[in-house]
Amino acid sequence: MAGSGEHFKALVRSHGSGDDDAFYSVALQVAAQAARQGHHRLAADLKAAVDNSRVERPKKVTSIAQPRGDLSDLVIASHPMVGLKELVLPEELAAQVRRVLSEQRQRKQLLDHGFEPAHRLLFEGPPGTGKTMTAAVLAHELSLPLLTIRLDSLMSKFMGETASKLRVIFEAVAAQRAVYLFDEFDALGGDRAGNDVGEARRILNSFLVFLENSSSESLVVAATNHRSILDKALFRRFDMVLNYSLPDAKQAAAVMRGRLGSLARGLRWATLDDEMTALSHADLVRAAESAAKSVILAGGTRVTADDIREALRSRQAASLG
Known part of the structure; x- marks a missing residue:
């Protein structure tokens, strides 16, 4: 046969x-x-x-436990193409990402010896510092779909049904191997000691139970811009907490150089240190793109320090505004 x-x-x-x-x-x-x-x-x-x-047959979009109705509005399925070498992070943080990948790639060996690979991850830090990109890199490097759950929508649309919807999501975590990204996690994980309502407390308690018992078949990633408002009970439920921050001058140059490619050849990045401070990865990428498009439209083949400086100052002004 x-x-x-x-x-x-x-x-x-x-x-x-x-x-x-x-x-x-x-x-x-x-x-x-x-x-x-x-x-x-x-x-x-x-x-x-x-x-x-x-x-x-049309190309199939990865499903999450056959979502229907309102739940389908909460899930965005994608297959990221961004790799580890494109992720610019401080070495300590990059080492943590590599550790997650190593454990996932050798998950069978770990499971055979009674150990679970790290699969419950909390990413926290300012907006635009690489949290969502890291989730995309994990998905790409492990050849898994990235399934993004928008908790802001979940809380506003289904306040009375959120716990049951979370159960469906975590059932999918066990059934379909993927990277599950709970974006804007602070919408769910806010400190219960504040002006909380009973329903929100029950939802968070449900999430903690689901997370505690979640299958190691998939990675569950929670991303937040506001660590300070998260309930402290959350932190011990995650296998790893990755802390993101604004890039220093060296990292900022690497981010922009990676986006500009050959357009940046010969550029003296050290002359731009002051302009690159206090900008996120996302702002730096947008500044690089702005400078590149201006040069290309003008018929040029290289960006100058002045081109970059002007784009950076524009992003600084926009972030302050």
Whole structure:
């Protein structure tokens, strides 16, 4: 019979995870093996079936426990293309990201010895400092979909049903391996000692229970700009807390240089240290893009220090405004 046991297991895994590309790839491997064994009719039929499916079936968007109705508004599925080498972080923080990747890549070895890989992560720091990008990098490096849950919408639309919706999400965490990003997490995790209501307390308690018992099959990432308002009970439920901050001059130059590429060749970044202070990663990228577009539209091939300085000052003014 054409097709090995490993092929059939791979077919089941790819179908279960919704990875059409992997499914078709394995199916074509089975077809190739059938051809080598002399089953040319079977091989041709399999290849034709794959070709027809690719034409007739629209590209599948990764689902999260078959979301329907209002829940579908809370989930954004994506397949990020940004890699680890594009992530500019302080070395200590970068080492933490590499540690998460290492544990996830060797998760089977850890599980075989009774240890779970780090899979409950809290990212905290000012806006635009790389929290969401880190989640995207984790997804890309691990070849997983990124599923973003917007808790601000969850709280405002479904106040009476949030706990049940959270249960559905965490059931998906166990059923479908992915990176689950709870963005703007402070909407849910605010300090319960303040002007809290009973419903919000029950929601947070539900989240803590779900998080505590969450499957290590997936990564659950909570991102917040406001660590100070988070309930302290949250921190001990996470395997790792990653603290983000505004980049220093060296990191800022690396961020802009990475975005500008060859347009920045020969630029003396040290002359721009003062202008790059107090800007987030996002602001620096936007400044680099602004300077690059101005030069390209003017017919130039390189940005100058003055081009960058003008763009940086514009971003500084915008952030102050």
